[in-house]
Amino acid sequence: MMRTVFSPLPDSVFASGSEYKINTDFRVWIQISEIIANESLSEYDRLLSVLILAFKSKIPDNPIDAIKALMIFFSKGGEKGTSRPVIDFRVDEGLIYAAFMQQYGIDLYKADLHWWKFRELLNALGEDCMLTRIIGYRSARPSEIPDKKHRAFVQKMKNRYSLKHQLSSAEIAAAFE
Secondary structure: OOOOOOOOOOOEEEEOOEEEEEOOEHHHHHHHHHHHHOOOOOHHHHHHHHHHHHEOOOOOOOHHHHHHHHHHHHOOOOOOOOOOOOOOOOOOHHHHHHHHHHHHOOOOOOOOOEHHHHHHHHHOOOOOOHHHHHHHHHHOOHHHOOOHHHHHHHHHHHHHOOOOOOOOHHHHHHHHO
8 A cells, every 4th residue: 555645654564474563753763773873783783672672562573574674664665865974863962852842842852753754854944943054064065165265164064063974874774684
């Protein structure tokens, strides 16, 4: 069945021919993305942690099918992520919180938000919030800015707000594979 614009958001995935209930809370999926990116954990420990966090009660018998199903859910039905990370949920936690309060009046410490809804709201933040400006600096390509002064300013801001190496959304999705 194809999902339409205002269909209920999914709360389960299909793996090995069966439907399995999953945790859809944005906090769980932020934690999952952090676990996948944590290179100090073994691959086995990362994947086991993801399976335990993601599935509400029963983990599918075939972990490969389970991970593939979770990858599709994580990437919101197979959407491709950006190639360069422009947000870090830990580093930017305060900015994300402030942006959601400012724009939507949503207190993320109390909110009950589905992962997909959280991502849509995060992607739709207006240009007037600090998080959006910082993401703009992180994703900017100063070499493509013709004005010398503006290019220097953008490079300075890019350096100030740069993120240490981390996995992009696409790399996290690929790690599920």
